Amino acid sequence: MSRVLSVIASSVVAMLCASYAAAQDTSMSFFITSVNPGKGGDLGGLEGADAYCQKLAESADAGGRTWRAYLSTEAPDKRGESARLRIGKGPWYNAKGVLIAKDLTDLHLYNRTILLETALDEKGERVNGRYDETNDHDILTGTQEDGMAFWPDDADHTCNNWTSSDTGSAQVGHHDRHGGGNTSWNSAHATRGCSLEALRSTGGAGLFYCFAAD
Numbered sequence: 001m002s003r004v005l006s007v008i009a010s011s012v013v014a015m016l017c018a019s020y021a022a023a024q025d026t027s028m029s030f031f032i033t034s035v036n037p038g039k040g041g042d043l044g045g046l047e048g049a050d051a052y053c054q055k056l057a058e059s060a061d062a063g064g065r066t067w068r069a070y071l072s073t074e075a076p077d078k079r080g081e082s083a084r085l086r087i088g089k090g091p092w093y094n095a096k097g098v099l100i101a102k103d104l105t106d107l108h109l110y111n112r113t114i115l116l117e118t119a120l121d122e123k124g125e126r127v128n129g130r131y132d133e134t135n136d137h138d139i140l141t142g143t144q145e146d147g148m149a150f151w152p153d154d155a156d157h158t159c160n161n162w163t164s165s166d167t168g169s170a171q172v173g174h175h176d177r178h179g180g181g182n183t184s185w186n187s188a189h190a191t192r193g194c195s196l197e198a199l200r201s202t203g204g205a206g207l208f209y210c211f212a213a214d
Contacts, residue, residue, distance in 0.1 A: 032209055041159025046069065068086045072150070074142070074152065079151055083143045089104060116177070138207075142170055
């Protein structure tokens, strides 16, 4: 009987240790892309953007998770696919193990942790902000502040669903919380176009957020 109890006790301890380890996992699950894929707002659609997130994560030894780009799309006569619904439930940590948000509500309603010092790229490096020599704080999202896609209107918010490197526009956020009187990390203003040059003219380099969705 004592042996049975010992086995059960050992199993319970093992389960508790495993649960504690899982609860303490602060490995990278959020980053900003360190560089645009090369075609401005043309990211190869959501599929191409997701693949790019996965590629950068793998380069940082974090490819064992399912990575998604924080991007929304548009659709005729209905709301498009929403960034908020693509990225899992959290929590999310940056490359330094700093908590970015514990869940979707914390990310969109209460978030004060996405800042210049915490919104790092996949290499754990700071992304330039408004007061740096080169301003890269415009982060592509195509998204409203609540993380949901725009309802159909006459404007292009997503560079033609992330396939245009020329005409169109994209909604961007400010990862450093500065500029234009709008401190939103995900929905600050629209760009002047979709080429790298147009994105640069409003303060960005065509970067976007990546989240681990599992």
